[in-house]
Amino acid sequence: MAVARLPVMAAHHFTIDVEEYFQVSALERYVARSDWDRYPSRVAAQMERLLALLARHNARATCFVVGWVAERHRDLIRTIARAGHEIASHGWDHARVTKLTPTQFRSSVRRSKRELEDITGVPVVGFRAPSFSIVAGGEWALDILLEEGYGYDSSLFPIRRPGYGYPTGRSDPYFIERSAGRLAEIPPATLRWGGMRLPAAGGGYFRLLPYGVVRAALRQCERRHVPGTFYIHPWEIDPDQPRVHVPWLTRARHYRGLRRTVPRLERLLTEFRFVPIRETMFALRRRSSRPIGLHKRSA
Numbered sequence: 468m469a470v471a472r473l474p475v476m477a478a479h480h481f482t483i484d485v486e487e488y489f490q491v492s493a494l495e496r497y498v499a500r501s502d503w504d505r506y507p508s509r510v511a512a513q514m515e516r517l518l519a520l521l522a523r524h525n526a527r528a529t530c531f532v533v534g535w536v537a538e539r540h541r542d543l544i545r546t547i548a549r550a551g552h553e554i555a556s557h558g559w560d561h562a563r564v565t566k567l568t569p570t571q572f573r574s575s576v577r578r579s580k581r582e583l584e585d586i587t588g589v590p591v592v593g594f595r596a597p598s599f600s601i602v603a604g605g606e607w608a609l610d611i612l613l614e615e616g617y618g619y620d621s622s623l624f625p626i627r628r629p630g631y632g633y634p635t636g637r638s639d640p641y642f643i644e645r646s647a648g649r650l651a652e653i654p655p656a657t658l659r660w661g662g663m664r665l666p667a668a669g670g671g672y673f674r675l676l677p678y679g680v681v682r683a684a685l686r687q688c689e690r691r692h693v694p695g696t697f698y699i700h701p702w703e704i705d706p707d708q709p710r711v712h713v714p715w716l717t718r719a720r721h722y723r724g725l726r727r728t729v730p731r732l733e734r735l736l737t738e739f740r741f742v743p744i745r746e747t748m749f750a751l752r753r754r755s756s757r758p759i760g761l762h763k764r765s766a
């Protein structure tokens with residue numbers, strides 16, 4: 468396959484899935500959507516802390532915002548956009564794509580895009596599925612994203628995990644050719660280790676594994692001259708969030724390591740440079756005249 472190396476990609480992607488602590492997929496069985504308005508909101512306060520952190524380190528992020536949150540926090544979304552960060556969509560109500568019909572998915576990505584564009588006046592070009600829930604067999608969602616005016620997706624996590632993962636996906640940004648057009652895919656970072664690909668993109672992996680795992684993954688990306696994509700949630704820097712009563716394993720995964728997150732983020736932001744995904748997408752488009760993937764197929 469023809470390969471175009473991209474020596475410009477010195478910066479990585481710092482992404483934030485902007486959602487409330489009670490909207491997390493791990494808790495969805497225990498928190499009814501109809502009850503969301505009864506929980507105290509904490510997303511704005513935590514986002515302010517993340518924005519201050521990013522500003523101190525001159526980092527610009529991509530924020531995948533849940534439409535339900537945007538509708539209730541319009542000033543917050545405007546503040547994020549004015550600070551130079553990208554606003555992208557995380558769906559309307561954080562439903563997994565695997566639970567939606569194509570019609571419902573279209574409605575979710577259309578409504579959230581319109582809401583976010585109405586708030587900021589800036590076109591929304593990016594999407595990330597809640598819990599990376601575009602899995603094998605769900606590629607129809609990529610066509611709908613193209614038809615609804617999206618330019619990139621960041622949902623295909625190239626690992627195998629119960630409930631999510633897209634193991635045949637590539638590790639590095641690439642273009643996917645669909646009947647509806649050409650979509651840039653910006654996968655979350657993975658670490659190549661002993662012939663395997665391990666998740667190393669952020670979230671629980673960032674809080675619960677040694678810091679060096681994420682750092683090693685981003686360094687590997689640099690050696691391949693491609694950006695790595697990191698993600699975090701506002702609730703992951705909020706040790707004082709009200710606890711939802713859940714079984715112990717969910718509790719351990721969800722609530723452990725919350726006090727570790729901010730010091731680790733400080734370190735990450737000191738060691739790496741970050742730009743919004745939108746900028747990478749436009750750079751990829753400018754540099755590619757080929758209708759095929761830009762990088763070597765993943766090993």
Ligand SMILES: [Zn+2]
Pocket residue numbers: 484486492557561596597598
């Ligand atoms: Zn989410």
